[in-house]
Amino acid sequence: MLSYVIEGKNKIEGEVKASGSKNAALPIIATAILNPEPVTFYNIPDIEDTRITLKILKLLGCKVIMNSGKITISSKEMHNKIIPKDLMHKLRSTVVLAGAILGRFKEATFSYPGGCNIGKRPIDLHLKAFKDLGVEIEEKEDYIHCKAKKELIGTKIKLGFPSVGATENIILASVYCKGVTHILNAAKEPEIQDLAKCLNKMGAKVYGAGTSRITICGVKKLHKTDYKIMTDRIETGTLLCAAAITNGRVKIENANPENLLNVLYKLKEIGCKISITKNSIFLTAPKILKSTNIETMPYPGFPTDMQPIIGAVLTKAKGTSIIKENIFENRFKYALDLKKMGANIIFKEENAIEITGESKLKGETVSSADLRGGAALVLAGLSASGKTRVENAEYILRGYENLEKKLKKLGANIILEKVV
């Protein structure tokens, strides 16, 4: 079992580079299935989620060459259209591979990715969209068999919720469709814009990414391409919050402030001084943080992935803060461990918590229940007096590349401990 062990109270100070975006890397890796020509991606983070995704591509028959953040993939010889059940369950975001397989081969077989610790996370919107594209779906022995009669037919698809994964899956499945697909009420996240930029560089025709209406004109083929993916905006926000919770100051050297405006706005509201350039963010924390209220919303609203992270910060803020989680039904588990560390948190109706600061957190042994909740506990440990052990660190390693190295460089007393 892996744990982060932190001696708290050190200020986070200095300059650091964030890694490539986990949530852009996963759908962009899926484009290699669509494109039979060799593709090379740069800035792919070396984390568990990307490793599992690349392992699945190899199982499907793709040639994958990894060389630190540079990944070259050729799917010319790809033969297998079935995503293994055990790997689907390990990583829910593999569902976007289904859209790519369907787009390339007009058939795909996969299983329900299963929920995770933050919610049920169904895929009904994905399956309905595939049906709209003329795909026949049959469920047998907990596998989902998708097959188009001849080809996928472009159509108008209105999403009941601006689902990030469903939007990505429809784009991937529609790249070679007959005619044109319009997605209404599409998700607008920056990772979707990065996916569209990558596909268009390959020769696809995806218009309107970043707005709620995306149009995909079917093309006949894609060509050899290389592409550098965007910086991880949630890791950027996490590193900024590490400085905020320790009264520190940090410069993220390769961040795009455009992708985090709502988070920067909230950090300013609680008293942080923020200065930005086109590709960097500099934050100086105040001596005493002010409380605020947070409502998670689809982009460009406050991102649900930053909810646990800012929740840890707000335990240090003077006054009462309310956090309302509107995207996932079970994303407050980390708050139980923050309470164990001395935070004053009340669970409210309607999927909300009330945090009253400013708490003096004390080091404890706590446990990650999910990726971002675990990161929130690491930040709480940076600020707590004494030693904090964050167990089940495997969750955190899924989405943060070399987190302890980055925090150590910024002054933290943190190690990643392996207990056999």
Ligand code: EPZ
């Ligand atoms: C993506 O998940 C991200 N993951 C999540 O990041 C992120 O929290 C989420 O988008 C929202 O921004 C990746 O990109 C790999 P959704 P996704 O479909 O696509 C419901 C992290 O920590 N829904 O936008 O699964 C769903 O249950 C992760 O990096 C349906 O009801 O999110 C949820 O309540 C966590 N039916 C809401 O929509 C569907 O068919 C948002 O889900 C699909 C989704």
